[in-house]
Amino acid sequence: MKQARRLAVTAWVMGSLGLVLVIASVLWLRTGYVLSSMSGENMRPTYEIGDRIVAERVDGDEVGRGDLVLFTAPERYGEPAVIQRVIGVGGDRVVCCEGTDTTRERITVNGKALSEPYVKDGIADGLHRPYDVTVPEGRLFLLGDYRQNSRDSRFFAEDHGGTVPVGAIMGRVIDSYAMPMLLASAALFGLLLAVVGLVLGITARSVRRRQAAQVALWPERG
Incomplete structure (x- = not known):
């Protein structure tokens, strides 16, 4: 389960950072230029x-x-x-x-x-x-x-x-x-981070399900 947990944390961090970067960059572009x-x-x-x-x-x-x-x-x-x-x-x-x-x-x-x-x-x-x-x-x-x-x-x-x-x-x-080009680049980079975070999140969910299925098939013996 540790692998799934690490993937989930990484996905959450990257996804959140990407969304913040996209929103901030787009707002700055729209309100500043x-x-x-x-x-x-x-x-x-x-x-x-x-x-x-x-x-x-x-x-x-x-x-x-x-x-x-x-x-x-x-x-x-x-x-x-x-x-x-x-x-x-x-x-x-x-x-x-x-x-x-x-x-x-x-x-x-x-x-x-x-x-x-x-x-x-x-x-x-x-x-x-x-x-x-x-x-x-x-x-x-x-x-x-x-x-x-x-x-x-x-x-x-x-x-x-x-x-x-x-x-x-x-x-x-x-x-x-x-500056406008920098903000546009930041928005694209943020979008990339968000997509990667989403993929990692889906991967973490799949890993968690696979590990849970393995535990169900091969229960630990006392």
Whole structure:
């Protein structure tokens, strides 16, 4: 009976550990990250259509200028989630544009010209529609990286200068997928442990029955 007992204990430990690992990893993934994909060209050349996006769930107050954010604004876009770049936060004055040449124009924030190496073809605006927005507290001014083909804060000036509330932020887009991949791997490993624990548990039960049958057939003599 000792063999069956050892197998049962091992099965219980491995199975329990595996289940805990699966549940913890899946919960962390679901509550800590958002998976999405690019459905338009507004973020070219940073992201192309179809690119997979991972966003870390953060409070809207935690994002800053230059961050790429995943947010929801169905009344504007009719989509569950949109990706754009933070240009101004609460209290910032965002002005377009400094310079007259399309490839030389620059957006200014609080009087300082932005360096934006990420914009497509080096064009900071390209629409020739000047704007001067002071971002209300608790809101963000957002633009796409493909300024000539992005329906962003510039197109909703009548609604708080085109800004969106920080509460609309779903997450901050991250470049490294290391943590999500680690959590996914942990979940798979936990599932493997749980399966092995189940197999060991079944084996322990079979061994116990076989040993009990042997004892019944060959009772010990006193």
